[in-house]
Amino acid sequence: MTMFTEEQARAICAKAVSMSKADDCTAQLTGSVTGNIRFARNGVSTSGIVDTADLAVEVAFGKRSGVATINQFDDASLERVVRRAEELARLAPENPEYMPAIGKQSYRASDTFSPSTAAITPDYRAQVAAASIEPCKAGRLVAAGYLEDGQSFTAFANNKGNSGYQRSTGLDYTCTVRTQDGRGSGWVGHNVQDAAAFDAGTDIRTAMRKASASVDAKAIEPGKYTVILEPAAAAGLISFMMNFFDARSADEGRSFLSKKGGGNKIGEQVFGPQVDISTDPWAPGAAVLPWDGDYLPRQKRPIITGGKVQNLEYSRFWAQKQGKQPVAGPGNLLMAGGTKSTAELVRTTERGILVSRTWYIRMVDPQTVLLTGLTRDGTFYIENGEIKYPIKNLRFNESPVIMLNNIDELGKPVRVAGDESSLVMVLPPMRLRDFTFTSLSDAV
Numbered sequence: 110m111t112m113f114t115e116e117q118a119r120a121i122c123a124k125a126v127s128m129s130k131a132d133d134c135t136a137q138l139t140g141s142v143t144g145n146i147r148f149a150r151n152g153v154s155t156s157g158i159v160d161t162a163d164l165a166v167e168v169a170f171g172k173r174s175g176v177a178t179i180n181q182f183d184d185a186s187l188e189r190v191v192r193r194a195e196e197l198a199r200l201a202p203e204n205p206e207y208m209p210a211i212g213k214q215s216y217r218a219s220d221t222f223s224p225s226t227a228a229i230t231p232d233y234r235a236q237v238a239a240a241s242i243e244p245c246k247a248g249r250l251v252a253a254g255y256l257e258d259g260q261s262f263t264a265f266a267n268n269k270g271n272s273g274y275q276r277s278t279g280l281d282y283t284c285t286v287r288t289q290d291g292r293g294s295g296w297v298g299h300n301v302q303d304a305a306a307f308d309a310g311t312d313i314r315t316a317m318r319k320a321s322a323s324v325d326a327k328a329i330e331p332g333k334y335t336v337i338l339e340p341a342a343a344a345g346l347i348s349f350m351m352n353f354f355d356a357r358s359a360d361e362g363r364s365f366l367s368k369k370g371g372g373n374k375i376g377e378q379v380f381g382p383q384v385d386i387s388t389d390p391w392a393p394g395a396a397v398l399p400w401d402g403d404y405l406p407r408q409k410r411p412i413i414t415g416g417k418v419q420n421l422e423y424s425r426f427w428a429q430k431q432g433k434q435p436v437a438g439p440g441n442l443l444m445a446g447g448t449k450s451t452a453e454l455v456r457t458t459e460r461g462i463l464v465s466r467t468w469y470i471r472m473v474d475p476q477t478v479l480l481t482g483l484t485r486d487g488t489f490y491i492e493n494g495e496i497k498y499p500i501k502n503l504r505f506n507e508s509p510v511i512m513l514n515n516i517d518e519l520g521k522p523v524r525v526a527g528d529e530s531s532l533v534m535v536l537p538p539m540r541l542r543d544f545t546f547t548s549l550s551d552a553v
Contacts, residue, residue: 111140111162115274118264121164121182126268128191131168131198133210135267135404138164138182143259146234151242151252156234166194169210172203208425211404213270219396223303226278227260233304234258240309241284250320252313254284258304263398275398280304285486286316287553288324293499294553295319296466296486298341300524300533302394319465319487326499328549329490335461335517336544337454337491340536342464342484344525348532349470350478350509351442354412356421360431365478365510366418373421380416380513387411388439395524395533397440405437412439416513439532446519446537454520454540456494461540463489463496467505479508483550502553503546515542 113121118138125136140162147155167176168191175197179190237256245252258280266272283298295316301307353359359366359373366374389409390399399407403425411419420436428435455463470482484502491497520538 111160112142112260112262112276113138113140113162113264115264118262118274119266119272121187122264122266122272124184125164125166125187125191126266128188129166129168129195129268131170131195133167133169133174133268134191135167135210135265136164137167137263137265138162139261139263141259141261143257143261144229144231144234145255145257146238147255148238148242149253151246153235153238156231158231164190166190168194168198169207170195170198172205172207173198173201174204174207175199175201206426208403208429210267210269211271211425214400214404214406216273216399216406217391218275219390219399220393221275221277221302221396221398222260223278223305226258226280226302226304229258229280229304237282237309241313244310244313244317245286248317248321249289250317251287251289252284252316253287254282256280256282265404271404273400273404277398278302280307282307282309282312284309284313284316286313286320288320291553292326293320293322293324294486295321295323296341298525302396306394322489322496323487323499323553326488326501327490328501329503331503331546331548333543333545335458335540335542337451337458337461337463337538337540338467339451339463339465339538340523340525342467343536343539344534345467345470345482346480346507346509346512347442347444347536348534349472349480351439351532353475353478354421356423356431356433356436357427359421360427363475365476366421367476374418375421376417376419378417379510380413381516382416383516383519384413384416384513385411385445386413387443387445388441389443390440392441392443392535395441395443395535397533401437401440403437405435407437407440410436412442441533441535443535444522444537446522446539449518449520449538451520451538454518454538455491455496457518458491458494458540460493461491462500462503462544463487463491473506477508478510479506481506481547483552485552502550504548504550505545506547507545512541512544515544516540517542
C-alpha cells in the first residue's frame with residue numbers, strides 16, 4: 110500500500126532535498142491506489158487495482174536543470190535519484206526561462222478527500238457493474254462501461270523552505286447503452302469526489318431511455334439551429350476555450366484574447382452578459398489541490414464576470430517579464446447558471462435540437478477558437494416543448510466564444526463527467542441560438 114502518511118511523505122521529500130548539492134532542488138512524491146472495472150456486451154471484461162508511488166527530483170545549477178524519478182525510497186535509492194538529476198542538470202543547456210525554486214508559500218487545505226471513496230472495494234465495483242448490466246439485459250439493451258475510483262496523495266518540498274501535502278479521492282463512471290440492433294445509443298457519465306453522491310442505478314436509466322428513444326433517427330438539413338447542450342456536451346467546447354486563458358499566449362498575439370496592437374483583453378466584453386465563470390479550489394463538491402503545477406497557491410477568483418474577462422493565468426516567468434504578480438492556473442471551472450433542469454429547458458423550447466454529448470472535437474482556428482466535432486449517443490429534435498423524434502448525428506463547426514454570445518437561457522450547473530480536460534468542471538445545460546451544423550453523420 111503506497112498511500113504514505115503526511116509524516117512519511119514529508120520525511121522522504123525532505124531527505125531527498127537534503128542530499129542535493131544543487132542551487133535548487135524540489136522533490137515531489139506522489140502515490141495512488143486506483144481500482145477499476147470494465148464491462149462490455151453485458152458482461153464484465155476486466156477489473157483490477159493499481160498501487161503505485163513515484164518520487165521526482167528536479168535540480169538546477171544556475172539555469173541548467175535536470176529531473177530524475179524513482180519508485181524506491183530507501184536512503185541509497187534517494188541518493189541515487191538525486192545524483193542522477195544533478196548529472197542530467199550539468200549536461201543540459203541553459204534554459205533562459207528557468208525560474209528558481211519557489212520560496213515558502215502558504216496553502217489553505219481544500220476538502221479533496223472522501224473516506225467513502227477511499228473505502229471502495231472490489232465488491233462495490235462489481236455491484237456497480239451489475240446495476241448497469243442487469244437492467245439493460247432485462248430491457249433487451251446492451252451496456253458497455255467503465256468505473257475507476259481511487260485515492261491519491263501529493264507531497265513536495267524544496268530547498269527554499271516550501272512544502273505541502275494533501276490527499277484526494279475521485280470516482281469516474283461512464284456507460285454507453287446500445288439497442289441490440291445497434292441503431293440506438295445512449296450515454297451517461299458521472300464524476301464525483303464522494304462515492305456517496307453516485308448511484309449507478311439512477312444513471313443507467315438515463316442512458317437506457319436515450320438508447321431506446323434514438324432508434325430510427327431522421328436526417329435533417331445542416332444549418333443554424335437553436336440547441337440545448339447538456340453539460341457533458343458543452344464541456345468539450347468550453348475546456349478547449351479555457352486553454353487560451355493564459356496571459357502569455359494573449360500578450361504574444363496567439364489567442365482570441367490577444368488585443369490588436371499588443372496586450373490582452375482583460376476588462377473587455379468578450380462574451381454575452383449571462384456568462385459568469387470563476388475558479389475556487391475550496392468549492393463544495395468540486396474542491397481541487399490548493400496549488401498548481403508550479404506550486405503557486407490557488408485562489409478563489411473570477412475569470413469572466415458579466416461576459417467581461419477578469420483574470421488570466423500568469424506563470425512566474427511571464428509575470429516577472431511583464432511586471433505582474435503570478436496567477437496560478439485554475440484546477441476547477443465553475444460556471445453560473447439558473448435553476449432549470451435540461452428537461453425544463455426542453456419544455457420551454459419552441460423548436461431546436463437537444464445534444465446529449467459531443468466528441469472528436471478538434472481545433473480549426475486558434476485565433477477564434479473555431480472547433481469542429483460531432484454529436485453522438487442521443488440527438489433529438491424538439492418541437493413545441495417536446496422531444497418529437499431522434500435525428501441523425503451532425504458535424505458542427507462552432508466557436509465557444511460565439512456560442513457564449515448566443516445564450517438564450519442557462520440551467521442548473523452540475524459537475525461534469527466525460528470531458529478529457531484535467532479541470533474539474535461544473536457547468537449548466539444551456540440553450541443557444543444559431544449553433545452551426547455543417548453536415549450529417551451516419552454514425553450512431
